[in-house]
Amino acid sequence: MFLAIEHASVSYPGQTARAAVDAVTLGLRRGEIGVLIGPSGCGKTSLLRAVAGLERLAVGRIRIDGEVLADAATGQHLSPEARRIGMVFQDYALFPHLSVEANVDFGIRHLPGAQRRQRTQEVLDLVGLAHAAKRAPHQLSGGQQQRIALARALAPNPRLLLLDEPFSSLDVDLRERLAQELRAILKQAGTTALFVTHDQMEAFAVGELIGVMNRGRLEQWDDPYALYHRPATRFVADFIGHGVFTTAQIVSQGGEQVDGHCNCIVRTPLGDLTDVAECPLPEAYPEGKCEVLLRADDIVHDDLAPVRARIESKTFRGAEFLYTLRLASGEKLMAHVPSHHDHQIGEWIGIRAEVDHVVTFDRNPA
Incomplete structure (x- = not known):
């Protein structure tokens, strides 16, 4: 597996009843898109943060392409900036005083000028915003601003892209359309991605594999058809559809x-x-x-x-x-x-x- 999460648990100080993430195991092959879905407080964002390196594992191990990012048994914990992982958040976190082009360029300033400009142009073309390169983010719609955030996250060629409810602030019709666009963009880029949402339609539109979480545990990790027609647990059967x-x-x-x-x-x-x-x-x-x-x-x-x-x-x-x-x-x-x-x-x-x-x-x- 390209991304391998093995028996991962995350606990927070003062939490005694149960772990926020409890012995979760899942995997993604290179270029696959996975989605974590579940009710509020089920642990899906905590798991995403553990993959990003923003939370330490209490138990378990996380690997990407064979490299160990975190191992609770040995205390190994690679810093977030060393993991080569991109992130897209709920709030776009764009720089309002910079142009679209400059927002995308921001994370690849270590590259030589010509290479940086070429990469910026490539990802803006990929997300369909090359025509808006010189405009300010506030001059664009919410959906376009989210695509700027996606382009900025893709610019450094991350090994893995993490997305935490990126469409939650948008209206329902736009969310569904953008979810379909996101899948097409990620597949075209060949990017391995793990996406968190509470919206089932988003999950089905984006994910090749979907994990349903409940009270910190992963109830089922499967393709959308199997989740719907062959739910492994009563919770999955009740939650999906x-x-x-x-x-x-x-x-x-x-x-x-x-x-x-x-x-x-x-x-x-x-x-x-x-x-x-x-x-x-x-x-x-x-x-x-x-x-x-x-x-x-x-x-x-x-x-x-x-x-x-x-x-x-x-x-x-x-x-x-x-x-x-x-x-x-x-x-x-x-x-x-x-x-x-x-x-x-x-x-x-x-x-x-x-x-x-x-x-x-x-x-x-x-």
């Missing part, structure tokens, strides 16, 4: 086990689910009783379906509504429904389940 847990029972249909799985169905209030190749055996739960994760896109509006649900609330999202539904038996569901199906709150509609990935959890989580 729109979905609910509903009661279910795994029932054996007899026959031989294949790769540790039996011929089973999962009985739910919406009917039997049969695409259960990845489900555990019924004996994994007492009497096979469990809960199944149902995403909003697993629930299909179908007027001919025998199962009916009452609309409790709805959110308009342009092409679709997000409906919150309640079955007559009391179970809550969510569903994405095309926006031309504009039903009223309180109305009963037909629904059915189309679940390609049946994911089950214990009914009584610890």
